[in-house]
Structures are given as structure tokens and as C-alpha cells.
Amino acid sequence: MWLSKKLAVNQRLEQEGAAADMGVTTITGGIASVMTRGEQRDLAVFAPGGVLWQPRVGDTVLVIRGGAGGLEHCVAAAEPTVKPPEGMSPGELYLYSSGGASIYLKGNGSVAVTGPVEMAGNLSVTGAVRLTGRVDISGSLYVNGEAYRPCRCG
Numbered sequence: 629m630w631l632s633k634k635l636a637v638n639q640r641l642e643q644e645g646a647a648a649d650m651g652v653t654t655i656t657g658g659i660a661s662v663m664t665r666g667e668q669r670d671l672a673v674f675a676p677g678g679v680l681w682q683p684r685v686g687d688t689v690l691v692i693r694g695g696a697g698g699l700e701h702c703v704a705a706a707e708p709t710v711k712p713p714e715g716m717s718p719g720e721l722y723l724y725s726s727g728g729a730s731i732y733l734k735g736n737g738s739v740a741v742t743g744p745v746e747m748a749g750n751l752s753v754t755g756a757v758r759l760t761g762r763v764d765i766s767g768s769l770y771v772n773g774e775a776y777r778p779c780r781c782g
Contacts, residue, residue, distance in 0.1 A: 653683045672702045
């Protein structure tokens with residue numbers, strides 16, 4: 629009798645607790661474990677539509693509680709590990725990886741990409757393009773619809 633009352637009280641307190649909590653990831657992947665008040669295992673990881681994300685071990689993450697009776701938990705976000713780009717404005721988007729690659733979608737319509745860029749398929753660019761660093765082209769290069777043939781002068 630005492631044990632069942634104790635379990636009922638603990639369950640009620642758990643259900644009445646916060647709907648969200650901060651924690652630190654202990655196991656990562658599409659299913660994560662997070663240390664909040666205790667370790668919570670097998671948490672689904674969510675991200676905005678079109679974005680795949682997996683927290684790293686040690687990331688501070690937001691754990692949300694929901695579902696029937698508030699018994700289901702998931703990881704919804706992580707504390708940023710980098711500072712925003714200087715001058716970043718509301719409405720802009722900065723995607724970054726732990727390896728240093730980034731894509732910065734700016735409010736003026738421009739896109740800044742940092743890190744080695746690998747592309748597969750067709751690329752169509754309208755507007756000014758500035759490349760800094762080495763550019764390697766495997767295959768054919770066309771300029772204004774004409775195959776580019778470098779000058780073999782001299």
C-alpha cells in the first residue's frame with residue numbers, strides 16, 4: 629500500500645513538472661540520451677522541416693515533454709556553439725557544422741558559403757558570383773553557351 633502511494637505521488641509530480649527542460653546530451657544520434665534531472669534515454673531528435681540535425685555529446689539541448697500524460701520526451705533544439713556572424717539581422721539564417729562549414733542566408737538575398745564546396749548535378753546561378761581561393765573544374769566549362777578553350781599561347 630505504501631509503495632503504490634509513493635509511486636502514484638512520484639508519477640503525479642513527474643506529470644506536473646515543467647513541460648520543457650535543459651539538459652546535456654550523453655549519447656547522440658537520431659535517438660539521443662540527455663542528462664536533465666536524471667538521464668532520459670531513447671529521445672527522438674526533432675529539427676525544423678528540411679533540416680537534419682544530430683546533437684553532439686556535451687551539447688546543451690532543450691527537452692520537451694508531451695504526449696499522453698506528458699510521458700513522451702524529445703530533443704527539440706540545442707544551445708548554439710558559435711557566435712552569430714557580425715551584423716546578423718532578424719530574418720537571416722546561419723547554418724553551421726562542427727567542422728567549420730557554414731551557409732549564411734542574408735537579408736539582402738545574398739548567400740555566403742564557408743568551407744569546401746562540393747556540388748553534384750546542374751548549377752544555375754543568376755547575379756554576381758565571387759569565388760575566392762582555388763577552383764577546380766572536372767569536366768567541361770562553358771562561357772556564354774560556348775565551350776571554354778584556354779589559350780595555349782606562348
